[in-house]
Amino acid sequence: xxxxxxxxxxxxxxxxxxxxxxxxxxxxxxxxxxxxxxxxxxxxxxxxxxxxxxxxxxxxxxxxxxxxxxxxxxxxxxxxxxxxxxxxxxxxxxxxxxxxxxxxxxxxxxxxxxxxxxxxxxxxxxxxxxxxxxxxxxxxxxxxxxxxxxxxxxxxxxxxxxxxxxxxxxxxxxxxxxxxxxxxxxxxxxxxxxxxxxxxxxxxxxxxxxxxxxxxxxxxxxxxxxxxxxxxxxxxxxxxxxxxxxxxxxxxxxxxxxxxxxxxxxxxxxxxxxxxxxxxxxxxxxxxxxxxxxxxxxxxxxxxxxxxxxxxxxxxxxxxxxxxxxxxxxxxxxxxxxxxxxxxxxxxxxxxxxxxxxxxxxxxxxxxxxxxxxxxxxxxxxxxxxxxxxxxxxxxxxxxxxxxxx
Numbered sequence: 001x002x003x004x005x006x007x008x009x010x011x012x013x014x015x016x017x018x019x020x021x022x023x024x025x026x027x028x029x030x031x032x033x034x035x036x037x038x039x040x041x042x043x044x045x046x047x048x049x050x051x052x053x054x055x056x057x058x059x060x061x062x063x064x065x066x067x068x069x070x071x072x073x074x075x076x077x078x079x080x081x082x083x084x085x086x087x088x089x090x091x092x093x094x095x096x097x098x099x100x101x102x103x104x105x106x107x108x109x110x111x112x113x114x115x116x117x118x119x120x121x122x123x124x125x126x127x128x129x130x131x132x133x134x135x136x137x138x139x140x141x142x143x144x145x146x147x148x149x150x151x152x153x154x155x156x157x158x159x160x161x162x163x164x165x166x167x168x169x170x171x172x173x174x175x176x177x178x179x180x181x182x183x184x185x186x187x188x189x190x191x192x193x194x195x196x197x198x199x200x201x202x203x204x205x206x207x208x209x210x211x212x213x214x215x216x217x218x219x220x221x222x223x224x225x226x227x228x229x230x231x232x233x234x235x236x237x238x239x240x241x242x243x244x245x246x247x248x249x250x251x252x253x254x255x256x257x258x259x260x261x262x263x264x265x266x267x268x269x270x271x272x273x274x275x276x277x278x279x280x281x282x283x284x285x286x287x288x289x290x291x292x293x294x295x296x297x298x299x300x301x302x303x304x305x306x307x308x309x310x311x312x313x314x315x316x317x318x319x320x321x322x323x324x325x326x327x328x329x330x331x332x333x334x335x336x337x338x339x340x341x342x343x344x345x346x347x348x349x350x351x352x353x354x355x356x357x358x359x360x361x362x363x364x365x366x367x368x369x370x371x372x373x374x375x376x377x378x379x380x381x382x383x384x385x386x387x388x389x390x391x392x393x394x395x396x397x398x399x400x401x402x403x404x405x406x
């Protein structure tokens with residue numbers, strides 16, 4: 001009989017204080033390493049500029065910030081949230097951003113553990129959280145999120161907060177709704193919630209948590225977006241009618257940092273616009289993956305459903321920078337929990353997210369990604385290839401289990 005890795009009995013569990021000390025040491029080392037690497041925290045500087053533009057009454061989508069001439073790409077509501085960044089000095093803002101993101105690493109790990117193993121005792125939950133956080137902070141998506149001062153951890157925590165609420169919670173849906181109002185990709189979780197909820201309603205003929213969360217998330221998103229549209233009509237109109245469809249504002253599709261299907265195809269085809277091939281591939285792969293996610297949800301395997309949905313959103317988005325893949329944290333926790341005899345699989349996946357392999361290929365100015373060879377293409381597609389391999393392995397495992405029951 002298989003036994004979950006996280007549920008194995010430990011004769012002498014490490015004291016909570018030891019876990020806290022290990023986490024603190026790791027985080028301190030991480031902070032020093034980032035300072036030695038001279039991280040520029042470019043994105044939080046853009047966020048600050050968006051807040052300043054809003055306070056000055058300027059055009060959010062005409063704004064350009066930093067030496068990289070970066071533009072705003074999020075809905076207007078994001079700029080509202082960024083206004084507090086303008087109230088402190090730049091050095092203090094950077095310090096608070098780093099500290100806040102490190103706390104969000106802990107929150108992401110704890111919520112991931114609650115998703116995967118909701119029965120963990122409070123002491124075991126905190127002990128495991130601190131040990132795991134000490135390790136996963138060194139994953140490339142987490143490192144790069146803190147390097148740029150990005151909001152990926154906040155988005156993931158908001159989503160997982162909703163999906164780990166107790167049955168009947170009236171607040172579940174608030175996080176996903178707000179996250180979608182800031183960055184549209186979390187909206188795919190509403191699709192998962194709605195599809196699973198409707199199938200469960202059809203089976204049981206009763207209101208369920210999936211539907212309740214979907215309705216709340218949709219209501220929060222619409223209320224927030226409409227309120228901002230009333231307050232910022234010109235910016236809202238420009239975003240929803242123009243900026244939303246101008247994917248070129250974000251960056252070139254072929255950049256090695258773009259770990260979506262679009263990026264893989266752009267590099268494979270040596271073009272900056274994979275066009276219809278991306279649409280077809282994203283539709284087929286996205287549809288198949290969401291089918292698996294909804295089926296897992298209906299079967300009661302929420303952890304698998306949520307993680308598949310997260311990785312589907314990353315895969316089918318036109319641009320998914322490597323730092324968007326902080327969802328590797330709940331994925332690694334899920335694999336560690338269930339891979340009783342497949343620790344090599346967990347190890348290989350962990351290596352994929354800690355090796356920084358995608359940065360081993362030429363990526364300097366001049367767009368060298370358009371001329372990658374086969375080996376470079378494999379390295380620069382490490383995250384989509386890992387996600388695809390895991391989905392295929394999951395399908396094969398489900399098929400073997402189904403055949404064994406016949």
